[in-house]
Amino acid sequence: MATDPAAEGVLFDPSRRADVNVVEGPETTRVILRLRLRQPEVVPRLEWRQAGWTTLPMTPAGLLGDWMVFQAVIHGADLAEPIAYRFALAGPDGERFLGARGLAPDPQEAGTFRLCPGALAPFPVLPWTQGRVFYQVFPDRFANGDPSNDPPGTTPWGGPITHGTGEQYYGGDLAGLIDRLDYLAELGVGGIYLNPIFASGSSHGYDTVDYFRIDPRLGDLDTFRALLDEAHRREIRVILDAVFNHTGTGFWAFQDVMERGAASRYKDWYFFHGFPVDVEGPNYEAWWNVASLPKLRVANPEVRAYLMGVARYWTRFGIDGWRLDVPNEIREPGFWEEFRLTVKGINPQAYVVGEIWHVEPEWLEGDRFDAVMNYPLARDALVGFYRGQGGLGATELDRALRRALLVYPEQAVLMNFNVMGSHDTSRVLTALGGGNLGDRPDPVAVRRLKALSTFLFALPGVPVIYYGDERGMLGEKGENWDAQRAPLVWEEWGEAGRELFAHFQTLIRLRRQHPALWSPVVTRLAVDDEAGLYACTRSGGGEELVVVTTRTPGPVRTVLAGVSGRYRDLITGTQLQAGGHGLEVALDGPETRLLLRE
Known part of the structure; x- marks a missing residue:
């Protein structure tokens, strides 16, 4: 039985x-x-x-x-x-x-x-994502290229961050991003993830008032067309942030209900509990009860058709994909499946990334998203390991890495959006003990960031740099004080900034050059909790690399048993030859070494 x-x-x-x-x-x-x-x-x-x-x-x-x-x-x-x-x-x-x-x-x-044939949805890996590194831009804080569109009361560039930063503007815009595309090309990035650029009522843009219009403080449709064309000319792809779970109170449908109440034809576009509409003590459902972010009734066929029209319009306009805000809060059956079919029907190579914070494999079955923002790997496990917090030793790092590789199908592992930090988290350098906005970065934290980023860039997935991390920016996310969204001060480099920029340049170049780094194959070689050391091999495309990392400050030596042959350090150029007991590797921690077998 x-x-x-x-x-x-x-x-x-x-x-x-x-x-x-x-x-x-x-x-x-x-x-x-x-x-x-x-x-x-x-x-x-x-x-x-x-x-x-x-x-x-x-x-x-x-x-x-x-x-x-x-x-x-x-x-x-x-x-x-x-x-x-x-x-x-x-x-x-x-x-x-x-x-x-x-x-x-x-x-x-x-x-x-x-x-059975056709039982699984087609789930191809998008070839252009492999070997490519993305760069996240928060438009208002990146670069001001056109002061004429600055909102009234704009804070001078580099001025102090205030409480309620969603109401604070610095004047960054799409023209400023166009001006800095050569900088991004010099860094080597191959993709830009843009925080919301549609017309909204805040500097963060997550309270959309018009999905079909570029926010005037950022530019207009012609500016965005120029951005896409100039980025594509440099072989840089662009994906947009879409907020379909909620709008701003300035959105035309919500405004119509505020004016007409129960007589409005759009009253069923939201979840109203009574009329007239009260935005002071909201009598409607809102994202996390934030009155300025009323939740859309996505199950309404009119709402659904409208949002699919938004997806069609911008995909046809020529964007390269979407980052979807809080998609797990839209649970209507078939919505994200329809979104994927809509987008892929126009551009099969469009990259669809969901903002999922935790390990939730149901989103990556091939019928909804290509990838999720892989916070559990880099922001949680790697930051905890290199900072030495939360009991995260080498054994726990190995478990977190195995989970990232095994809980998702191979295609998703290869396309997952591997973020070290974002506009929603403290700066990675701050999380690693580097200090806060206005401080001089702690040198040990800079070494930790170099070790962490090298290890992350050696793993499957799509690495992501949050704007300014390559220059050593610091900033803590507070309760109502987002220092991690400070404007990028272009005139100031500092020693840490120059060091990190050169480091990320090297990592991006290596990522493009070595297909073993795109492979799903990660084979564990060594786990040493006492030395805070982890080693693995990466193989694919006819290459084999040994990756060795340690978080321990100072000299660390290890012998990797069973490893034979001659190796070259891809960062320093140093040659290593395995002996009878294996490959001996010396590190000056915190450090990660990438060793290519020759």
């Missing part, structure tokens, strides 16, 4: 993309199957059938929480025909089988799973 596998330490979900995945490649298509076990003595294998039964070993891929993940890859299957498969589990008490009917000692009793 078949039994419940989860009750016996076996997990497999055929509806989960991370467990059953089809990856299309230029030469072959792979079917990746993953099984989770809590039974260390059990050895699994995969049995699959089209013309006849074939047996494949399953290799351990790492721990996902308390579960060991095993993986098998089917090459050369005919995906126009169904694939039948099951798992065989060999243990001390004999062999059992896992199939569609559960866990049983007899394969016929366990049954088989079936992967």
Whole structure:
């Protein structure tokens, strides 16, 4: 009789993309199957059938929480025909089988799973995202290229940040960004993520009043057209921030309800609890109860059609993708699936990134987003590791990295938006102990940032630089005081700024040049909690790299057993030769070394 596998330490979900995945490649298509076990003595294998039964070993891929993940890859299957498969589990008490009917000692009793043609949504990796680094721009704080459009009461550039920073303007605009595109090209970035640029009632732009108009303080449609053309001429892609969960109170539909009350044809565009509308003590649903951000009723067909029209308009205009604000707060069935089909139907290469803060693999099944803002990897795990906070040692770093690699399907791992910090968090250099706005960056924190960024740029995914991080900007996110959104002072570099700019230039160049850094393959070599050291290999595109990092200040030496051959440090050019005991690597921590096998 078949039994419940989860009750016996076996997990497999055929509806989960991370467990059953089809990856299309230029030469072959792979079917990746993953099984989770809590039974260390059990050895699994995969049995699959089209013309006849074939047996494949399953290799351990790492721990996902308390579960060991095993993986098998089917090459050369005919995906126009169904694939039948099951798992065989060999243990001390004999062999059992896992199939569609559960866990049983007899394969016929366990049954088989079936992967049918078209069962999984196409989920291609966008080739242009690989090897590319993004740069996030908060428009009002980046550069002022046209003072004539500055709002009344604009703070002088570099002036003090005030409380209620959403009401404070510095005059940054799209013309300023155009002026600085050569700077970004010199840095080497290949993509810009723009915080909201549509007409709004604040400097942050998340309270949209017109989705079809560029905010006049930033420019106009011609300015944005020039930005896209000039960026594309430099091979820099541009994605826009979209806020579909809520609008500002100045949005035309909300204004109509304020004027007409229950007689307004737009009263069902929002969640009103009574009339007349009261914005002082809001009698409507709003994002986190912020009165200026009334929540849209996305289930309303008119609202949905309007928002899809917004997506069509700007995608046809020529943008390269979307970053979607708080998409997890829009739970209407089919909304994000329709959004993806709408955007991809116009531009199949459009990059769709969801602002998801936690590990939530359901958003990356191939039917909604290409990527999420991968805060748990860099902002949480890496900052905690290099800062030495929250008990995050090398073992915990390895677990966090395995989780980032195994909880999502391979395509999402390769496209995830790997942010160290953003407009919503403290500056990464501040989080690493570098100080606050106005301070001189602490040299140890600068070393931590260099080590962290080098390690992050060596991992799968799309690295992201928040504007000014490459110049050593500091700033703490407060309760109502966003120092992390301070204007970038172009005239001041400082020693840390020059050092970090050159460092990020090098990382971006290496990222473009070495396809091993785009690969999903990360093989652990060493985990040393005492030395605060972690090492792994990155292989792909005919290359193999050894990545070694430590957070410990001062000299650290390690010997990586089983590593042979000759290596070149990609940053310093130093040559290393493995000996009989392995490859000896010396670090001056905090530091990360990238070693290419020659």
